[in-house]
């Protein structure tokens with residue numbers, strides 16, 4: 090049998106997700122004194138202690154299918170955002186929501202627009218759907234080119250994907266530009282406003298909350314995977330016009346997220362203290378990392394999310410630095426899949442993680458600059 094002939098071209102061209110090494114694998118291979126996993130923008134502070142009780146209670150019901158519309162969680166989120174529950178949809182992580190959007194709205198030969206260095210998950214889900222993605226280059230300062238993105242929609246785009254703050258750059262579109270962007274995109278073009286890092290950015294004066302810029306064509310995405318520390322459970326949600334939600338509800342998987350995931354997300358929403366502490370820790374950690382990089386002449390991009398992008402001279406040194414750090418137990422993410430081959434994304438961890446980062450950096454510094 091010719092398996093190759095079974096595979097559509099758009100799937101053939103996708104690259105498989107290359108998982109980072111697990112903690113156990115790194116331990117086994119290099120036996121470092123400590124492991125600091127700073128590769129996936131997870132919350133290194135963990136998650137709310139309220140999760141334990143919620144799991145214990147929900148685990149009594151795992152023989153039953155989950156609530157297919159996550160009604161309890163949905164109502165709570167609707168109240169939180171002062172919208173009706175018909176405007177909220179919950180999925181197994183916001184990446185699932187991106188997949189649902191791509192499945193639901195694209196017709197043959199319609200194209201999407203986004204930036205050249207943004208969330209890989211969008212490139213992948215659009216690619217799975219066979220959608221062409223126009224990638225507008227970012228600016229010299231690693232920011233979105235708002236005018237370029239607006240222009241790129243003018244040849245009949247179907248959808249624009251905007252992560253604000255962006256991943257992997259950690260940069261954001263300030264208020265005035267955001268208003269210009271949302272107003273400049275034709276009304277019949279859908280806009281995904283991905284706010285995966287909202288909790289880190291929400292208090293920043295010039296950060297535009299997508300909820301303040303809602304139009305009928307805007308779909309706002311949030312997740313429990315980042316500041317809430319629940320990446321392993323897979324819960325995210327979208328807020329959109331009820332007629333969009335109605336259509337998306339037809340294409341989503343019936344029983345996501347799981348019973349445990351729904352219950353823990355519900356409980357986690359009450360623990361604002363945990364979010365506050367996590368956000369403060371990340372802000373401190375970012376400042377400390379900037380100071381360290383300044384001292385050592387390392388180039389980086391200023392961030393308002395929970396990661397900082399380090400800029401290396403070229404791809405070769407990015408590869409070498411990441412590997413050398415890995416051997417010391419510091420797991421980092423290279424960003425070639427995001428379109429930035431010479432950069433490395435560093436998730437801000439606990440104080441011990443960042444000390445480990447600095448110490449490991451110093452240990453290998455000679456090698457970098459030789």
Ligand SMILES: *Cc1c(COP(=O)(O)O)cnc(C)c1O
Nearest residue numbers: 182183184208256285312314325
């Ligand atoms: C991490 C991330 C997501 C995906 O999160 P889920 O775990 O699928 O909820 C979505 N968008 C951006 C920009 C991210 O960085």
